[in-house]
Amino acid sequence: MTRSGDGARRPDTLDSESLAAARRDEAMATNQRRLLVFAGDRDAGIDAAFDVVRGADVPDDEVTFVTSREGFRFERLDPRHASSLLGTTRTVVVLDAHESFSPNALGRVAGAVDGGGLLVLLTPSLDEWASHRDSFDERLAVPPFGVDDVAGRFRARLVSTLRDHPGVALVDLENQTVERDGSYTQGISFETPVPSIPRDADRRFPRRAYEDCLTADQSDALSALEALRRTGQAVVVEADRGRGKSSAAGLAAGSLAAEGRTVVVTAPDERNAAEVFVRAERLLSTLGTLADGSADDYHLSATTGGCISYVPPTEAGAAAASAETDALVVDEAAALPVRLLESFLDTPAVAFCTTVRGYEGAGRGFAVRFRDRLDDSDHDVSSVRLADPIRYAAGDPVESWAFRALLLDARPPVDQLVADATPETVSYRTLTPDDLLADEHRLREAFGLLVLAHYRTEPDDLARLLDAPNLTLRALTHDGRIVSVALLAREGGLDAETRRHMYDGGRIRGNMLPDVFTSQLRDEDAGVPVGYRVMRIATHHAVRSSGLGSRLLSEIRAEFETDADYLGVGFGATPELLSFWRENDYGCVHLSTTRNDTSGEYSALMLHPLSDLGRELHDRHADWFCDRIGDVLGDALSDLDPDVARAALAAADTDYDADLSAYEWRVVVGASYGPGLYTTAPGAFRRLALAHLTSPGRASLSARAERLLVRKVLQTRPWPDVADELDFHSTAQAMRALGDAYEPLVDEYGGDAAREERDRFL
């Protein structure tokens, strides 16, 4: 034995079994985890992983291999399905990083390893890993760039964390040596407050459920979940991984079932909800009320008539809204699309269990997009947070390593440091990946801002930001602190062959705007101009609405004016965002016809031309958009929020001509000023509605009247639904209001003949 630079004992030759045994003993003694890295040949790595399982003396059914290889006696998951490990507990997880290594997969698996367990990472030789190219890099190689243009900075940074983070054992398989043995004994351990049991008068759930809690936080969460006994309640249970939120929900579900209530449990995959059922089954069984079923079946019934069943998320909204259901428990809520989360709001009582960050691979749609909607819903919302760790002890080195390696705890600057930022105090700067790597603090601030503001930002984005050749970052700083940041993707400039390939239906990576314009909107030349798409933009929450976002966009415009043909953006459309982009002179040219899976919103595409070529691209798409949107709103977008439709049309920068014939004007005038009917020529009304909504400043209509134009005339919704939604007393009143809405349009858009016709009724 010798001593390594970090003071750790270093065996000279490789004995993976003993190494694993030593780390496992240490992990079990402290209820922490340890990370073992085997770097070098892939087959040798897999052999070493088998040695680890043997040395650590772990039963096969507690081991998961996450790899694209097959043929193991252990559970195997393809890296693409790593999310099924979210919320589960495993003793050993082996992540094979040789092929298609993704930061997201690492984020997803790291939290699943139990206290006393081992995370095993199989990597290529660490000296070469940064220059090694795999299918993840191919995804970053967006045309016209090739895989050789992809940098290896993310992996270089990852390797440096593996080389100096405590609790990480590093084995060089090529030289058969242990570079670091990962021994770590000075783990800080914090005293976890002992759970207290509320007095009988202060609790509704059985005493036994509280006795089953392991921490005071869990007991508080259980107490908050008592609210599920009443209708109209929503409880949000938030915590980092492994704090016992699913278990608290399980104890609550068991308590409810023991009282005879019916509980529906949902999660992205039934496996994610396993802990809920295990805890509920134990509780029902100790209470002597378990009648039938088991946690393995994801169905439990109680002797009192209560029951708990798993229902897949797509069916859970309907199941939970049925008369029999009393409460719904949503586990791993952050990993569900916002639209599904919304479908759960018809439930009498609902609990959402979610990770605080979500960003570790579950998604941030819950916090960024759904939380406000929940607060605006009819439910009384209460929240509870669990801090005390359960799955593994506080001070666990694998958790702190994952946080560091994937920037899971990256935060924007604290509010006080940026509170005085205004467009006058800030400086515009380019943040190159090399600058960011050299300044960890700045990297954390920039990335923290993106994570906090964007439901879509995930660990893979850190790799994209550092390595993708088509991405570039711009920011505004105030006193050196980042207050606003924009991630730009270069798109277009594609050769004829690539464009033809796209036009013929072929997929090309990246190039989101040219791809939609070419393949969906049938414009083979759309890939010619070069554009920069604003992939993400975020302003520090403490200084939003101070003009910083707009200042950043104007700086970007000035910088790229001579380098590109257009600036563009695609985002989940909300009225506020559409107006932000319109105020910054981006014109809307498309609304997607399917909802985004994660945000539940339809996407809007917008363009700001910089050159003649960019102007031509914008103008033709703006014209096509206005020509087709009337039909689309009557079809695929018939459920689009009318305020989104209004904002999107207002953001279309084009002169739409309603072009009504003399006959059509007579019908419109008849239906507004006279006794005529809208139903006789809806097309004319539709074109006139479009003319107004694309230039809403020309005639004065209330927001409600504009919503009526959208819902009835463009989306052709049935009169009773329209009247109900827009709070008219009757359909007759809504019909009259529609006639009234067309009066100012006749005045503004009608020619002499129309006015003459109108005057007959005045």
Ligand SMILES: CC(=O)SCCNC(=O)CCNC(=O)[C@H](O)C(C)(C)COP(=O)(O)OP(=O)(O)OC[C@H]1O[C@@H](n2cnc3c(N)ncnc32)[C@H](O)[C@@H]1OP(=O)(O)O
């Ligand atoms: C591709 C994309 O990234 S689209 C997603 C954009 N990013 C996000 O949604 C992240 C969270 N939001 C933010 O970080 C900011 O609100 C940004 C980036 C949208 C705007 O940055 P700001 O510095 O606030 O912009 P700025 O002050 O120049 O303009 C604000 C205007 O934008 C509009 N706006 C945009 N989003 C919102 C919102 N969520 N709520 C209210 N107004 C909004 C309003 O018109 C607002 O004007 P007002 O304050 O006078 O009402």
Ligand SMILES: Nc1ncnc2c1ncn2[C@@H]1O[C@H](COP(=O)(O)OP(=O)(O)OP(=O)(O)O)[C@@H](O)[C@H]1O
């Ligand atoms: N009250 C309890 N009794 C016994 N074991 C518990 C209890 N609470 C938590 N655990 C154990 O601790 C581990 C983590 O608990 P749980 O899955 O509930 O946490 P979580 O916060 O939901 O984690 P994740 O975010 O990963 O889903 C599990 O192995 C679970 O069995």
